[in-house]
Amino acid sequence: MSDLVVDGFKASQVLAQLSNATAAFSDADKANLLKKTNGIFQLQVKNPEGKEETWTIDMKKTGTVYKGPAKPKADVTIILSDDTFTQLAEGKLDGQKAFMTGKLKTKGNMMLATKLNIVLNAAKDRAKL
Amino acid sequence: MSLQGLISGAECAVEVNPLSQVLKHADGDRSLQQLHHLPSTSAHVPVQQDMAIARQFFEQGSRLGSIPGNSMAMSDVARQLELMAATRESASDFSFAWSEIQRAQERQAAVRAGMPSMAWTGEFESAHGAIMPVHVGPMAQQPGGAPTPFVPRSVYGNSSFMYSGMGTLSQSYISPMSSTPLTAQDKGKGKLKDSDFEAAFAQFDMPLQASTPQESRIEEVTSELEKTTLDDTSTADSVSFKDVWDQMKNSDMPPSDSEMAKWESEFNHLMRGGDEDYDYDGVMREVWENEHERENALKFDDEGIPALSPYVFEKNNPYLDPSSSTQNPLQAAKDLIACNGSLTEAGLLLEAAIWKGELGIGGYEAWILLGETRNMDEREEAGLRALTEGVRIATEAGAAGEGMISLAISYTNEGYERASHTMLLRWLRARFPTADISPETADSLKQSAWHSHGLVTDALLGVARSQHAQGIVDADTQIALGVLFYTDGKFDLAKDCFETALAERPGDYLLWNRLGSSLSNGNKPEESLGAYRQALSLRPTYTRAIYNVGVACLNIGAHKEAVEHFLSALALQESTGDRSEQLLTTLRRTFGMMRRNDLVDLVKPDVNIEVFRKEGFDF
Numbered sequence: 131m132s133d134l135v136v137d138g139f140k141a142s143q144v145l146a147q148l149s150n151a152t153a154a155f156s157d158a159d160k161a162n163l164l165k166k167t168n169g170i171f172q173l174q175v176k177n178p179e180g181k182e183e184t185w186t187i188d189m190k191k192t193g194t195v196y197k198g199p200a201k202p203k204a205d206v207t208i209i210l211s212d213d214t215f216t217q218l219a220e221g222k223l224d225g226q227k228a229f230m231t232g233k234l235k236t237k238g239n240m241m242l243a244t245k246l247n248i249v250l251n252a253a254k255d256r257a258k259l
Numbered sequence: 260m261s262l263q264g265l266i267s268g269a270e271c272a273v274e275v276n277p278l279s280q281v282l283k284h285a286d287g288d289r290s291l292q293q294l295h296h297l298p299s300t301s302a303h304v305p306v307q308q309d310m311a312i313a314r315q316f317f318e319q320g321s322r323l324g325s326i327p328g329n330s331m332a333m334s335d336v337a338r339q340l341e342l343m344a345a346t347r348e349s350a351s352d353f354s355f356a357w358s359e360i361q362r363a364q365e366r367q368a369a370v371r372a373g374m375p376s377m378a379w380t381g382e383f384e385s386a387h388g389a390i391m392p393v394h395v396g397p398m399a400q401q402p403g404g405a406p407t408p409f410v411p412r413s414v415y416g417n418s419s420f421m422y423s424g425m426g427t428l429s430q431s432y433i434s435p436m437s438s439t440p441l442t443a444q445d446k447g448k449g450k451l452k453d454s455d456f457e458a459a460f461a462q463f464d465m466p467l468q469a470s471t472p473q474e475s476r477i478e479e480v481t482s483e484l485e486k487t488t489l490d491d492t493s494t495a496d497s498v499s500f501k502d503v504w505d506q507m508k509n510s511d512m513p514p515s516d517s518e519m520a521k522w523e524s525e526f527n528h529l530m531r532g533g534d535e536d537y538d539y540d541g542v543m544r545e546v547w548e549n550e551h552e553r554e555n556a557l558k559f560d561d562e563g564i565p566a567l568s569p570y571v572f573e574k575n576n577p578y579l580d581p582s583s584s585t586q587n588p589l590q591a592a593k594d595l596i597a598c599n600g601s602l603t604e605a606g607l608l609l610e611a612a613i614w615k616g617e618l619g620i621g622g623y624e625a626w627i628l629l630g631e632t633r634n635m636d637e638r639e640e641a642g643l644r645a646l647t648e649g650v651r652i653a654t655e656a657g658a659a660g661e662g663m664i665s666l667a668i669s670y671t672n673e674g675y676e677r678a679s680h681t682m683l684l685r686w687l688r689a690r691f692p693t694a695d696i697s698p699e700t701a702d703s704l705k706q707s708a709w710h711s712h713g714l715v716t717d718a719l720l721g722v723a724r725s726q727h728a729q730g731i732v733d734a735d736t737q738i739a740l741g742v743l744f745y746t747d748g749k750f751d752l753a754k755d756c757f758e759t760a761l762a763e764r765p766g767d768y769l770l771w772n773r774l775g776s777s778l779s780n781g782n783k784p785e786e787s788l789g790a791y792r793q794a795l796s797l798r799p800t801y802t803r804a805i806y807n808v809g810v811a812c813l814n815i816g817a818h819k820e821a822v823e824h825f826l827s828a829l830a831l832q833e834s835t836g837d838r839s840e841q842l843l844t845t846l847r848r849t850f851g852m853m854r855r856n857d858l859v860d861l862v863k864p865d866v867n868i869e870v871f872r873k874e875g876f877d878f
Binding site: 153155 | 557637639640668671672673742745747748772773775776777779780787803806807810811813814840844847848850851852859864
């Protein structure tokens, strides 16, 4: 969805891809993902220029990604930089390590943040072991 | 990782709001939260005296600025309150809170004169309480002649206390107070947004100018008060203070629990205001409870193993027909797999075998084989459940360790990292009972995946190293280690492990696939293709490998080829007409990436894939 993309944010590309991916899910798959994740993530991403943008990944009710803060309320808000998010999405950085090193901050249900990688993996095309 | 450590230690989690910093310094703030038992009746006791004091104070000082004067008045009043309300326990809470407020007030330097009066009025309206009519009562008793500047403030002061019980009491107490103490209370009860203050300040300023606007304001508020509903007392309509008071006095019991709860939640809501960090415990508790109560949410045991639904058998299984010729479906399935037959067919045969009660060795063999077959056929969900069942039976039958690695792999594919670690550790224990595994390792599994992976890795590495020292290369250990690294995203290390294992078992197509996936996820799609080709040469019907080739093509950017591979995989599953969801989803997504939405719409579970051949895809 092009309305998710914001210039200067690599994260938005990832999120657009995630949105495409979840849109392509069959109903059964989507229901499965919602059941597995069961949370609404609000991402506050800051890019190197200092601009900040907010996106919401709703993996509880609708299974969509949209720009802007969560409606109704986010279960967890994750604050991180553009680079960190991209690395997370690519699997180069582990979510928990990011948290430990302070690259990722959470507000709200932080245990839910660990499920973010499940969501990101659903977006990525991962080979099956 | 310890949640507590994270919560208390994470300074970074604090919202960047200057007020939060201030609040942190002002102790005594939180004390207000502890007020759970809000008095409903004690309020009435001091009303009369309060009026007197108020009037006294009004005569005393024209300006409300002097805090010392206020403190004195307040402490007098507080003492009196204590005396009066001696019998009522709730009042002591209140006085305690009151003294806290006093202290908080004195510490508050910032003159937040902008009492969010509008905010209060709003809140006040929403507050249910037994004392509503009481508010109206004394107000009615105070004709407009009473020093009007104070009355509206007292009304606002009322709303600052969400507890309806506080009602009149607070009204009177606050009336002698200046705007500063009011502000102090406000801070004491939690922070409201700066913008609220500004707005309220502006609004507050205006009423202060003239008395007429104030009076009209009073009337507004009065009427609003009258409109507000009562919950507690049955005398909802009673406006007469005396009546209510008598009733209160006679009932002599604290408000019902539901009332308390309501007040509490309102209070918490107020306290929370704009501060998302506050009441963290409560939020977490809610979340915890919600997670556990929700029917739909997936439940995990304390070692991270998800509680999945049981295996769903295929509905149209031709082998279930008793007239069919297969006498020994289990053996037939094994034969089929051995000679590279259709994995889907083999799956059906195995299901039939299980249905008929032919479970093979130990009662688990058929299940585990079914699980592995389903996974090879790129039906992860089914495979996962079958393996869960198989492992369970095997463990009960005393053959622990069977199928565990396959199950761990399934968990990894589905993203259940902690479960995967648990399963690998169990495998290790089962397979190497003499290996030295620290109890810490087992405990770590109960925490997070991050915590456990390090320890499980060490345990496995320990075994591997001792094997190496003895010159043995145990493929299984290498595979387990490889799976562990893969789960943790260390694809290069996983690749090494699988290569080592392959040296031992060159004909194991599963291993070739695993090597391929490690390469593919490790961002080496071209190399992965080589590994997949090997797997497919050993087993041409290896649906999963075909899927993975498609994924690798996607990562390279060869969308058309990817589609062709997915379609080939789908073609292999033709026999039942029941396709793997994963295949369909990824196919759909690829079409989306190719911007062919027409094709996206075509992909349905029952689509005839010949349609795509017409579109120019060659498979």
